[in-house]
Amino acid sequence: MKRAVVFGMITLSLSACSQIKNTNQISKNKKVTVVEKKKVVYQVFTRLFGNQNTTNKPWGTIEGNGVGKFNDFTDKALTEIKNLGVTHIWYTGVPHHALVNDYTSIGISNDDPEVVKGRAGSPYAVKDYYNVNPDLAVNPAKRLEEFEALIARTHKNGLKLLIDIVPNHIARKYEGKNNPKGVRDFGADDNTSVEYARDNNFYYIPGQAFQVPTSANYKPLNGEKNPLIDGKFDENPAKWTGNGSRLAKPDFNDWYETIKVNYGVRPDGSKDFPELPTGFDTKSYKEHFEFWKDKSVPSSWVKFRDIALYWTAKGIDGFRYDMAEMVPYEFWSYMNSAIKMKNPNAFLLAEVYNPNEYRNYIHLGKMDYLYDKVATYDYLKDVIQGKKLPDGLSDIQKSMADIEHHMLHFLDNHDEQRLASPEFAGTPEKGKPLMVVSTTLSSSPTMIYFGQEVGEAGNENGGFGTRSRTSIFDYVGVPNHQRWMNGGKFDGGQLSESEKNLRDFYKRLLNFSLKSDALMGEFQEIQSVNRAETEGYDSGIYSFVRWSDNEKLLVVANFSWVTKSNFDLKIPSDVIAKWNLKDGSYPLKDQLYGSKATLKVENGVGVVKVSIGVSESFVFKI
Template sequence: MINKRIIVAGMAVTMLFSACKTKDLKMTTKEEVPTDKKIVVYQVFTRLFGNKNTTNKPWGTIEENGVGKFNDFTDKALHEIKDLGVTYIWYTGVPHHALVRDYTAYGISNDDPEVVKGRAGSPYAVKDYYNVNPDLAVNPVNRLQEFEALIARTHKAGLKLIIDIVPNHIARKYEGKSNPEGVKDFGADDDVNVEYKRDNNFYYIPKEHFEIPNGDIPLNGEKNPMVDGFFDENPAKWTGNGSRKVQPDQNDWYETVKVNYGIRPDGSKDFPELPAGFDRKSYQEHFAFWQDKDVPDSWKKFKSIALYWTAKGVDGFRYDMAEMVPYEFWSYMNSAIKMKNPNAFLLAEVYNPNEYRNYIRLGKMDYLYDKVETYDKLKDVIRGKSNPDGLSDIQKGMSDIEHHMLHFLDNHDEQRLASPEFAGTPERGKPLMVVSTTISTSPTMVYFGQEVGEAGNENAGFGTHSRTSIFDYIGVPNHQRWMNEGKFDGGKLSESEKSLRDFYKRLLNFSIKSSALMGNFQEIQSVNRQNNLGYDDLIYSYVRWSENQKLIVVVNFSSDKTSEFDLKIPSDIISKWNLKDGEYSLKDQLYLKNEIKLIVNNGEGKAKVKIAPSESFIYEVK
């Protein structure tokens, strides 16, 4: 989706449901999400990953620009991804979504370009939840079997996988042609003569025809028999982002319709609510609560979808715009998933910090995007809008839920880390990546191509510069050089790109093996910022430790200044680490070349550090 967060914030999403606040509660997060090592998620845009075509014509067709397939994820490709230090793959864009291509020979209806974004279509306008995108199959007839084979290959490689579920909205022309027996289509039993009814799947604008938005030019003006200024939707439905207009704006999510979860048009709830204290209950207790409850029909439909994919071996889900759906529904569905697979990985796109704890504790989410806190702060730092001191306050403010806040610097919605609009160069992104990976116990996510410096410079057509388009058939140049015509050996990478990938490989592999990174955190920024000659504004430092490992992390966000200073390790940390007065070796674990001395005197520690521009050290105390 385009401008998701702006739209959500602007609406304040009237339909979003005020939740009881649970900020003052503390919890042991690892009891809720058991793990003894870091999780690293590798997000791939499935349609683009294996594409070898380098034409990159704006608005190009599959024949002109090419497309990747499930089969491109070979055993070799998956081995190389795992070897990078990855534990999960997020295959983005797998469910069958609306697109502009003729698949009528396979029993699939054509989609109207006037309600499709781009030519390849948005992966978040799902057309059939029980099947997969035909573009991704060598043989569209066997597309589901080809994805099932990819599930098996992924597991064979020692990786787990997640796919998207988009409960808030579906394609304007949803057609469940692959529904299991007994499953009715969305809207099949709706009363279309009323705006709202609890068990309707959609919201309606009775007696009004849908009108396509003004301003958007489908297919960049290319002639198409379905581009006629009309899309047959009568009565009109509410648009996916909540717009109640018969004619949505071109910046609305006009290619989708909003799903009704039993939230009345005035924002009140038309379903059972969780009793007080359920923020402390297990998923088993949540599951038991819902067994005798009458819930809206849309809840049942999406639970069936999630359990269908769980039964096929999918290890979890990334939920698009989860905060636009009530957390009671998430309690209902997530607890059912966990009953089938207690280790399911459930990740939600949520941008409202005031709701984080509700979606974790009441919605039973494992992980949420740490976007508006850690990501935005790091972006401000590298763009010269802030110093890094506030990172410490962010960690303190989320100390009770830090494990649940997934960290990323790149994904399909955001500007590429290496783009001029973000870090500017891959090198300048390195200190951000070190902090993002090591500052908390949370999972780390990398977007394919990030590890070789992809900057998203292409003019794809509908997709915008600085982001790798999710709407177009396009190639990803840096990634394609690593892919090397399907050899997946980095054979066409430049030396700097090889070096960058090696940096990511060392960092990620260290992170998934480090016990300290699953242990304690304490900032040492504040003590080092006080009267410390040479400790510049763009230096940031903190410590991480477990029973068996003690780490000191120092990064330099400056792009042009080398800093030299005495790094201070305060007495409370020296005491917690049980270090006696004396000399200790600090060996960098990132490059394995730099070794300095920590001198402990009168219970306080100091180490002489020299750090180059965009450099980072992860010192282990020996």
């Protein structure tokens, strides 16, 4: 039997907002002064965002199922995204990646469907880093100009933008046809007679040719005829596959559409490059940059640094790095410090899933933010599915107290099951308390995935991509998002009332988070005292406090989707003392929906009568 759970949030503000400085750690008795506010990232899968076609035929063509364009991000669309409470937009799938479409008329070679996943192709099999996906342009020959116009339009509308860089692997048929003068292509200078050399861009399997992987249950393009589908792909000698497979014929479940990039890590795992001296975890990016200036580094380091600087010079405000932990953190020190020298405010986000390496990639690799998936995301998913009590969230915050600001929170992205899908929360409403906790638990940025704010459940079968995740491999439409898009009006005109209400909830919550000082301040759980002493404090309830010098927040979560809860929430004496509250009553007003409550302090202990409906949230302020 699944455990029932409900949520609510209460906020106290003791004076007008002021700016404070983030301490990045759980508070004891220290006060904090902060200069930073929350950031909110809106991830869009670029080729899907503007697609108005609702056909959604499995394995459908670009003509049949449609595709979104750069130009679909109109001033109106970008204004509405910003007004949702967004500071950064991550345009996913921008660099030119392998796909099954004929662009030979503009000098692009056709890709072999046997080494492309789906028809539209994976955005993480990049074919040319110095240009963009031709599918996304109204005039593919002028695709770069169209993207440059989008960069300018994004900035004009008050948003910063990120794109992907995928350093660990590239498409099997990489062709740098747009390299700047003097830039040599990946592998052009490799010694292919050996498995490894420091300045080879790839690892090789000498004496063996690549063999296309096979599966009894899969045919490229679902069995459609194509002149390039012949069971062969010309690669001799074979290269290691992107996920590290050293087989000339990788398994079908390997990242067979990609080849692994060599960063000077020998096949036995030892490092063939200078290592950072002891103590560099406390050094600034400028000191890291100075360290590398006179060092000889592997060829792949230079190539990817130059790619990042190329896009930085075009106005890109930051990058999301795919599978960053598969590349040594010394390289990240080298590249990220170079980026920061050009743009000190660059937003550098990395996909890292190994908690033992978090601090290396933050402090030594100079990453700004990492995914908080393995801890907070996974735990919240287990809570809403009734597999765990929420109490463990306190342990997560304590374990990452020194780096919590760097651990970006999300509940939905292109890799994960949609929050509203039956495989995750089950309904958009059940996801609401998770969203409030994810947004308010730490000072880290918050990220949402387009369509999440209108309850997109990822029900479509794109072909190669499976349901519960909006496909990143196929040409598909995104139904809930399309209703918000409303034929390009971007006014939500086709949304149901429940979808409108859900988007309104996201808008209220995210905009509140952007203004809140306390969310950049201190954290303390009040879970244990209420679990031990509060009558009616259900097993699914979770509570904590956040505060700055000028704003105090009380967060209460009960993740039940079936049970209303009524209890007297206790605010322990140490919190009341830290907040400098005297005995008395403090009227509270909900900042999301306007309801009222009262905090009563007696003998130095606070009590708030809480009455919360299923999946409900409150943000109260004095």
